[in-house]
Amino acid sequence: MLPLFAWLSPAFPVGAYAYSHALEWAVEAGDVADEASLQAFLADLLLIGFARSDAILLAHAHRAAAARDGAALKEANALAVALAPSAELRLETCQQGRSFLDAVAASWPTPGLDELAAVLKGEEVAYPVAVGLAAGLHGVALPPTLEAFLLAAAQTLVSAAVRLAPIGQTAGTRVVARLAPRLAALAGAIPALTLDEVGGATFRADLGSMRHETQYTRLFRS
Template identity: 80%
Template sequence: MSLLPLFAWLSPAFPVGAYAYSHTLEWAVAAGDVTDEKSLAAFLADLLTQGFVRSDGILLAHAHRAAVAGDCAALAEVNALAVALAPSAELRLETCQQGRSFLDAVRAAWPGPALDGIVAPLTGEVAYPVAVGLAAGAHGLPLGATLEAFLLATVQNLVSAAVRLAPIGQTAGTRVVAGRAASIGALAADIPALTLDDIGSATFRADLGSFRHETQYTRLFRS
């Protein structure tokens, strides 16, 4: 199976609105937690290994398996958990708006009976990692490659937000992405063996920052 759909789906040009979200990074910059390349790398490392990125990867993997099996009930359960895990209104909007936009775009450009059948019961909010996982599973794309592409795209979007917020430049941002490559590969290799019970995070300051961002005086991003 060609991996070309993954390159398209997780490209910055794919119409999911990812550019509008920073997942609390805007607040972290305003608070002085992220001020340069080193602090950005540390912030992303925590989100990747101890925060939402790891949890999203696990949710994606279970959505992928449910789609491959055609198990609508399991998929609905994973999605309900994913939506419930959002720690704030902004972060719930972030995942659900992107999830629904992603499914709409994929169904319009890459339709298929397997995808239509598994998506049909999801009439309400759909979390972004669940949407990516179910689409990849329905189209027969391998889980390992999907995980690596999704995790990398998540990190790249956060780095893009940091560049626009200006604590770093483009070259430094590229170094930060490259520096996370080994961690992304290791996490993508570990996730397939993890259960939904393994979901959890310890990025409390970032989660609380999402509440503070809601009333931040100046904002470029929706989260």
């Protein structure tokens, strides 16, 4: 379990603080203005949006890594990159994915990592695939990896919301606490899902990420 605490910590050098996954646009547009609207927005993103799909992709990458199956890993990564709905969201997942993989290779080496990382050499690497690869090779069990990954996604977005100022730290903590049981339930359902079940229904956020590309003032890269 200890690697998860390190890898999903804000201190791990993946640059997560630079991205808001369209949340900055949602604040600008007035969709997110208080604690309740933030919770509703994040619930959609996490439970029927990108985080659900990312968790499925992570699970497949985890199994591929544990089996040393480079072809399956490559397939999951190609799908993850292709499904990014905008240029900014592709940058978000691929920049973090490559940074994560490089940081793990430099600081948490393990047998098989160089071999499987070579399968993705020269390619963009999606963040959930990189996390699944590292966890699978290090023998970190899939269920806690999924729970930790989803909770970290929620905390990252709440941190962005606090910096955007529609809520304070205490309100943000309440949002994470209320979402946590639903994220745990989602994590429990993920292992049974196939790659055919990757997909989401957060069209307004996806369009918002495109509009964010030309937003006049921006703190975040997505």
